[in-house]
Amino acid sequence: MADEDTQNDGEALSARIEALSPRRLAALTGAFLVALAALFVFEVNEKAKQRATETEIRLTQAANDGAAALNISIMTGAPVRDTLNAVRPAGYAALYHLSPSGDIIMAAGRTDIVDVPAARIRTLDLNESGETRVDLPGGDIALAWRKLDNGDAVMVAAPARDILDRSPIWFSYAVIMGAITLVIGSLVAAFIRQSRAAAQAAHALSTLTDFNAALTGGRCSPWFYDHKDRTVHLSKSLLQPLGLSSRDRKLTLREISALVHPQDLRTAVAVISGEPSGVSEGVVRLREPGGAWARAYFRTSAEATRFTRCGVAFDLVGATTLAPGAAIAETRLRDAIESIPEAFVLWDAHGRLATWNKRFASIFRIPAKVLRAGLTLEEVVTCAGVAGDVLAAHFGPLEDKQQENQEVALPGSRWAHVSRRKTAEGGYVCVATNVTDLKRRAWAQKKKERELQRTVEDLESSRKELSEALRKYEYEKYRAEEASRSKSEFLANMSHELRTPLNAINGFSEVMQSELYGPLGDIKYKEYVGDILSSGRHLLELIDDILDMSKIEAGRLTLEPKRTELERILNESVRLVAKRASDAEVRLTTSVGHAPPVWADARAVKQVVLNLLSNALKFTPSGGEVTLTAEADLDGVTIIVADSGSGIDQAQLSKLGAPFELAENHFSRTRNGSGLGLALSRALMDMQGGILALASQPGKGTVACATFPRRQNAKVRLPQFIRAEAHVLTGKEKPEEPRFDATQAAE
Template sequence: MARALAGDATARRGDKESIQKKSASNISSPLYTLLGAFRDSVLRSDSLMRRIIPALAILFILILAVFRTGDLASEFSETRNAAQTTLSLMATVVATRLNTEEEILPERGYRTTLKRLLADSLPPGATSNARLFLVADQAGTIVASAPARPALESRPITDLLAPSQPLTVFGARAGVLSVPVDLGGIDGAEQVLATVHHLDGQLGMVAVLQPESAIYSNWRDDLSANVTLFVGTSLVLLAVVYGFFSQATRAEHADDMYAATRARIDTALTHGRCGLFDWDLSRGRMFWSSSLYELLGREPKDDILSFADVSDITHPDDIDLLGLAEHLLESGETLVDETFRMRHADGSWIWLRARGEIQSEPGRAEPHLIGICIDITEQHQLAEQSRMADLRLRDAIETISEAFVLWNAKNELVICNSNYQSLHSLPNSAVKSGTPYKDVMAAASNSEVAPQPVTVTQRGGAPEGSYEAQLEDGRWLQISERRTKDGGFVSVGTDITALKKHEEKLMDSEKRLKATVTDLQKSRKTLEVQARQLVDLADKYQEEKTNAEAANKAKSEFLANISHELRTPLNAIIGFSDIMTQEMFGPIGTDRYSDYCKDIYSSGTYLLNVINDILDMSKIEAGRMSIETEIVNAAASAADAGRIVTGAATEKNITVTADVSEDAHVHADKRALKQILLNLLANAVKFTPDNGTVALKARPRGDKLRFEVTDTGIGISERDIERLAQPFVQVENQFTKTHQGSGLGLAIARSLVELHGGKLTIESEVKKGTTVSFTLPLADEQQNG
C-alpha cells in the first residue's frame, strides 16, 4: 500500500511539472494536426455529401433493379431452354422405344397394351412437374396418355394442338413450341410447351406437353422472392436515405440554429463584455470563445490555446495559473472565482473576473475548468474612484470646523468627524459605522440637552430643520438637520456659544440703542443734507479727477512735443560748440572763449540728456514704450554701461567695478537693459563722494538673474525711499540741491524693469550707501548657442 501511494504521489508531481510541456506537445503533435485537417475537410465537404448520398442511394437502387432484372430474364430464358430440351429428349426417347416394339394390332386390349408400353417407355421421373405424354394413331386420335387422362383419350389430337398451330408444323424432328392447350382444367386453355414426334408403323405420333405454369413455377418463386427482397431492400434503403436526408436537413437546420444561436450568444457576450473558456487542466490546453478574443482585442480563432500562450498575457502579480491548476488538482475544489489582469492587443491591461466550475466528461478522466470571464475594468476603475472619493469625502468632513454626523434610515451611524466625537466625548468604540443612535447617545458624556423649553429654540428666520440647543456644559449649538433620499438624515452642529454671548450683549445694548433712535431721527435730516452735499462733492471730485487726468495727458503730450522742439536747436548748439572747442576752422583767439565753448557744450549735453529723459518718461506714461525681448549677454551690457560712466567716475576718483559672469544671459530688451544699468550707475556715481566705490553684481536666483548696484554715497532716508522712484522727484529741494538732474533716472529705470515683468528694490542707509536691485529672467545657454 505504501509503495502504491508513493507511486501515485510521484505520478502526480510528474503531472504538475509536465503541464506546460504537454500543452505545447499536444498542440504540435502530427496526430492532432491530422485530425484537425480531417475535421476541417469533413466540415467543408459536409454540405456536398448531404446532396451526393441520396443520389448515390437512388443510383444504387436503379443499378440493382437493372442487374436483378437482367439476371431474372437470363434465368427465365435458361428455364425455358432447359424445359424445351427436356421435352424434346423425352419425346425422342419415348418415340424410339415405341418404334422398337413389335407391331401392335388393333385388338381388344389394344389401348391397354399401348398404355402399358407408353408407361414402360417413359424415363424415370418423366411425368413429374405436370408433364403429359400423348400417343395418337395414324388418324390422329389420342389412344394413350401418361399420366392417364381419360378425358383426353379418343379425342383428336388436333383438338388440342391444331387450334393454335397447324399440325403440319410438328414434323418428325419438330422443335418445342409454346401453344395454348385446353387440357380440361378449371381455367380452360392454358399456355403449354409442346413437341410432337411421328412414329413408325401403326401408330401416328407421340406428343409431350408441359404447362408453362409448372415449368416457370420455381422461376416465379425466385421472381417473387427477388421482387420481395428488392422492394424490401429498396424501401429500407429509401427509408435510410429519407432518414439521412431528413436527419441531414435537421442537422443543417440545427447547424443554422447553432450558428445563429452562437452568433446571438457571441453578440450578447460581446456586448456584455464577457467571454467563455474551457481549460483542460491535465493537458494545459484552453479554448476561448470569439467574444473573449474580441474582449482582448485579438482576432477570433478556433485553435486550442496552450498554457504558455495564456500565461504570457496574464499579469504575474495578480494570478499564478500554474499554481491555480496545481491547487485545483490537489485540493479537489470545483469552484473558481478569480480577479486578474490580461494584456490587451494594444498593450493596455484589462481587468477580468473569471468564474467557473470543474467538470469531468463521462468516460474521461481529464478535468475541465469551464466558466466565463467578465470585463470588470470599468467597475474596477469605478471602485477605485469610489474609494478615492470616499477618502476625499472623509478628509473633507474631517477638515470642516463644524460637528458633522450622518445617520441612515435605521438610525444607525454612517460617518462622523472628530469634532462630533469630541463635542459629545464619545469613545472610539461608539463611533463605528452601524452603531445605533441610542447606543451612541448612551456612550456620550455630554449628550443630553437641557430639558427646559427655553433650551431648544427655533431661531427666527432659520431654515426648516435648523434649531439651537444648549448642552449640559453650557455650550450652545446651531444644529442643522436635513433628510437624505434614503430616509436617513445628516446633522451639522456649529458652536455658537460666542454668538449667544454676543446676542446677550446686543440685548443689553438694544435698550441703549432705542434711546439713541430719537437722536438719530433728529439727526436724520442733517445726514440727508450731508448726503446730498457728499453726492455733490463726489460729482465734483469725479469732474476734477477727469480734468486732472486730461491735464496729466496734456502735460505728457506737451513734454513730448516740447522735447522734440528743443532737441533740434540743442543738437545745433552742441555741434557748433564742439566745433569751436575743437577749433576745426582755426583758433578762436582768446582762452576765455574756449572755456565758454566748453561750458556751452557741457550745458547743452546736460540739457539734451534731460530732454531725452523727459521724452522717454512721456512715452512710458503714454503707454507708447514697447520692448522686444531677446537673449542678451548681461556681462556685455554691464560693460557698455560701465564705459559710459567711466568719465564721470574718473573726475571724482570713484572706483566702478562689474562682477557679472560672461556666460550669464537674460531675456530682455538690449537697449532697455543698457539704459537701466546706465541710469543706476550714473545715479550711484552722482551721489557718491570722491574716492568712493560703485559696484555692479549679477547673481542667479532660481530662474532669475538678480542685478545689484551698490554705492558708498550719501544714502537715502527711509521716508524718502517710497517717493524717490516717482517722476521728477528728488530728495533735495531747490534750496538744498547740490547735484544736477531731472529726477527721472530712477523712474525710467523702474518703469523699464516693470515692462520686463520685474520689480525695482531700493535699500539704503543715510551716509553709508545705497543698493538698488532688480531681477530679469535667465536664458538657457543652449538657446543662446
C-alpha cells in the first residue's frame, strides 16, 4: 500500500509539472511589460509638460525681476551688463536689453545657445508685456518681455522644453524599464529552470519507488540499537519475508533472545549491543513461525561503541555459503535506505560516492538521473543545483580527521548539524540533522533582547528629551516674565514721557487762549509757542519710534538698500543735532570728510546716526564733548560716536538694545527717553547686515560703533581698537541656560 501511495504521489507531481506552461507565463509577462511601458510613456509626457511649464514660470519671474533691476540701474547709473548678469536665471537663458524699436542694445547669458534673430524680435509688441514661443532651427524658444520706464524693454529667452537643459526624461525611465525587464526575465528563466528541476524530481521519485521495491526484494534492513532502552529497530523488509512481522518493529534484547538460536545468541548480542566488544559481524539463525531456522547476516562498524551502534542485516535464506564481498556490497547499499530521517551520504575508501538518500539529493537539488555510485566529490559538486561550495566543504570525505561535528547553513535559510565519521574500511559517512527550528528560536531570542535594549535606550532618550523640554520651559517662562516686566516699565516710563509734553502743550495753549499777558503780540507768547513746538516735536519723535518698533516687530518695515553717500548723510545729521548740542553746552566735533559710500538704506542710516548722536548728547553733561568720526576698511565703514558722559557699567550695558530697556542711573533719569532708540538702531543694523556695538566705562564715557557694508552681501567687522571691549548688540544669540540673577539674566 505504501508503494502504491508513493507511486500515486509521483504521478500527481508529474501532472502538476505538465500543467505549468512556460509559454503562458511568457505571455503574461509580455503583457505586463507592455502595460508598464505605456505607463512610462505617459509619465515621460507629463514630466516634459512640467518642465516646459517650469521654464515659462522662470522666464516670467526673470522678466519681472530684470525689468525692476534695469529700471533701478538706469535711474542710478549702475552698469546695465552687471545688472543683466545678476538677474539672469540659472540654466541656458539669455537676457536682452532692447530699444523701443526692437534693436538689441545689450545681451547677457547663453546667447551662444539661445540666439533669437533680430528680425524676429522686431515683430514683437514691446509696448506691452508679454510671453510667446518661437520656432527656430535649433528648437522652440520661449520668450518673455517687459517694458521699462524709459521706453526700452528687457527680454528673457530660453529653450522652451527645459531652461535647465537637464538630461532627457526618457533616459531614466528607459534604464528602469531595462532593469525591470532584466529582473522579470531572470525570474521567468528561474521559473522554467525550477519546472525542469521539478520534472527531474518527479522522475527521481519514480526511480526511488522502483529502488525501494528492489530493496524489499533483496530482503535486507538497516538496524539501530538504543542503549538506553536496550531495543533494536528492524524494518519490515527483513522481518516480513521471515514471517516475523508485517511492519517495522522495535525488539527488546529479551525478544531478540527468544528469536535467535541459542548457539548464535552470544554473536547476535555482541554485534547489536557491543557487549562483549570486538565483534562487528556474524551469521545469526532466526526462528520462523513454523519452527524452522532462517539465516541472517548482521554487521556493524568495527569502530562502533556501545552508545552508538547501527548496521545492516541481510536475509540469507537459500544461501549455502556467505561471500564476504557480496555481504560488503549489500551493506553499502542498505546504509542508504530511505528510512533514515536525516540527509545521509557514504563515501568509500577511495573518496568515491558509495550511497546516499533522497534527502541529501533534495538539499542540493541533484537530479536523480545524474547521481550514481562511483562519482568523485568534484563530480557530485558539479551536479549540484545549489550550494556546491557547502557540499564540498561539509559533506565530502575528511582529509586528515577521524570525525567532525559542526553547524552548516543550507540553501533556503535552513541550518543542519553535520556529523562526519570515518568507517571501518577507510571511507566516510556523513549525516545532517535539521536544526533550523533551534536556530530560529535562538535568533528570535536575540532579536527580542535587541528590541528590549532599544526600548530601554528609547526610554532613556525620552527621559533626556523630557528633561530638556522642562529646562526650556523654565527658560521660556523666565523670558516671558522678563518681557512682561520690561513692558510694564516701558508703559510706566511712556505714560510720563507722553504726559509731560502734552501737559505743556495744553497748558501753554490755555494761557495763549485766555490772553493772560495781554494781546497775543506779547513776546511771552512767542516763547510759549516755541515750548509748544518743542514738546510737540518730542512727542512726535516718541510716537515715530513706537510706530517704527511696531513695524519691525510685525515684520512690515521694508528697507531698500543701495549705494548711499555716507558723507552727505553724516553732515546732514550733524546739522540736525548741532542746535541741540549748542543748547546743552556740549562741544560737537566731527571728522567725516573721508567717509566712502556704503550699501544701505539712506533713511535707516540717517536714523541710526541720529539715534547715536542723540543718545550721546542726552547723556553728556554741560561742558562735555561728543565726537563723530568714520573709519573704513575693504568691506565696511564704521561710524564712531564717542562722548565724555557718565558712562554705563557692564551690568546695564548688556541690557541695552532690547526694546523698552533703559540704562538706570541718576543722570539718565533726569533725561527724556523711551528706551527705543538703541532697539530701533539694532533692528535696522540687523536688517542691513551691519554691526552695532557699545563700549563704555562708568565716569569715562561711551563709544558707539555702527558698521555698514560697502557692497552687497559684504562681511563686515568692527575696528581693531574696540573689538576686545565692545558689547555687540546685533546678531547675538540668547543664552541656552536660564539665569535667575537679575543682572546675569539681562546679559
